[in-house]
Amino acid sequence: MEPIYARCDKSCNQSFYVKHFKEDKLHNTIEKTYFNCPNCGQEYVCFYTDEEVRKLQKKQRELQRKLKWVTDADEVKALLIEQDKLRAATKERMDAIKQKVEQQHEQ
């Protein structure tokens, strides 16, 4: 993942660059990608993935590789539409997992 600029808005308010994202396996096949504030250790979750999301992400990477060498305009167009669909499906799935995981934490 690309480094991101973040601010610890839940706790100490410090700004920092995140270069290292951590991954934790949760129950089932869910993985959590997150980082901690280097100042106070507050945890920030980027996203959750499961097998379905990882499959979708793999498809997206394959599609992006294809897009680099495909020159036919119609084919490019079709691939871009497919890419949008995959992105939307990934986001939807990630949101659903996030909701599920965070609900379980609250119980």
Ligand SMILES: [Zn+2]
């Ligand atoms: Zn902090």
